[in-house]
Amino acid sequence: MTGSTVLRARGLTRQYGRDTGLVRAVDEVDLDVPTGQVLAIMGPSGCGKSTLLHLLGGLQRPTDGEIWLADHRIDTMSERALARLRRQHIGFVFQSFHLMDELTAVENVELAALLAGQSPGRARKRAMHLLDRVGLADRARHLPSALSGGQRQRVAVARALSNDPLVVLADEPTGNLDSAATLEVLRLFEELRTAGQTLVVVTHDARIAAVADRVITMRDGAFADDSRLVNNATATGTVYGGWR
Template sequence: MEYTLWARGLRRHYGSGPSLVRAVDDVDLAVAPGETVGIVGASGSGKSTLLHLLGGLDRPDGGEVWLAGRRLDGLSETAAARVRRRGIGFVFQAFHLVDELTARENVELPALLAGTSRRAARRRAEDLLERVGLADRVGQLPGRLSGGQRQRVAVARALVNDPGLLLADEPTGNLDSAAATDVLRLFGALRAEGRTVVIVTHDSRVAGTADRLITMRDGAFTDETVLGRPAAGSAALAGLDL
């Protein structure tokens, strides 16, 4: 089988001697096309560090990361940035939207950076914002949006270049219960349509959208559970054809 994402012997350590921290310690991971993998564990277990390594945002001290058959960890920063721009969509707990840009401009920015024409990027951004329920907010700045709305903009932005892999780091971590439910439905829709997703989360409801759940402790994987997959036509996913 060819995997969308594959990592072997991945390590990231900080410090030395008695102060050595094994943030990620000899991790192996293979994610199949269309699979949603949830990674859970206590704070400080290494989840976010692992996600940054998998997405090429940080370099490992050892091991390999492969994305769609191409080794990512050995690329120059410029080459890695090109791969990330086209091949990976990121969703962060803190949204990381550009405050001076409207919702539409935030979503279309990665497409413009990838070389898409302004007209096509705008059309794609508006389509995605409509699909995440924000058609009436395209011209709003992030400061005028609720936390849940900002995270939905972030999800739309992550999808604008139609990446083969979506990486999400605590996507409901800064949201209240109602907003988290909206974002949960988005990830349920992504799973139902067969996108490849890796989610780091403390939220058991988000973890429940995964096909496979991996527990992490002290930088290593300690347990793995295969979960059931809900029907794609579930009422909870109605109207979210992403």
């Protein structure tokens, strides 16, 4: 990891409803994610972790607070500028894959690059390289319906990497997978970690901690525990507001 911060939030808040029905899905969160860090965000259902990820990726607008990606404050961007930033600098991986059923694996991967303005030839070359990287070069021309769950998720990861993003945000990426497929994805995340890819993963799966540098536990929209991991073992206790 380098010492630079690629993703930063200050006083990040997302509220729903009002008065007695007010829900603080994310409650004044401060967060710094250094370049090259793999961060796992865990906690019970409804604790705000997916909302936090969507805020960090510009998929939702905060009620209050600031979000910075590298040197750009993204919470004040126009919708057009934010969409362009997401296409160029953020990779998303979702629990349900979100692949286009009528497109082959390679077409799904290259689509993001084409939307970002890359030439068809360059996008296809990059897509094939990424499918090879995730072990699916021989499935490049298969439709999603012909792929296993683990294979579809690896295609989704390849797609998330197509524009060499500053950060990959993954929302419950193993939630729909069986044990064997989960292990495939975990091995891939470990490879991304080794390669220095910044990765933020929202998950219920404690096995994600095996490939994380840091684990944050959320409760009621706030951080309850923040620990760095060394050699897959907890190296620090609870941390609030920074590194130890």
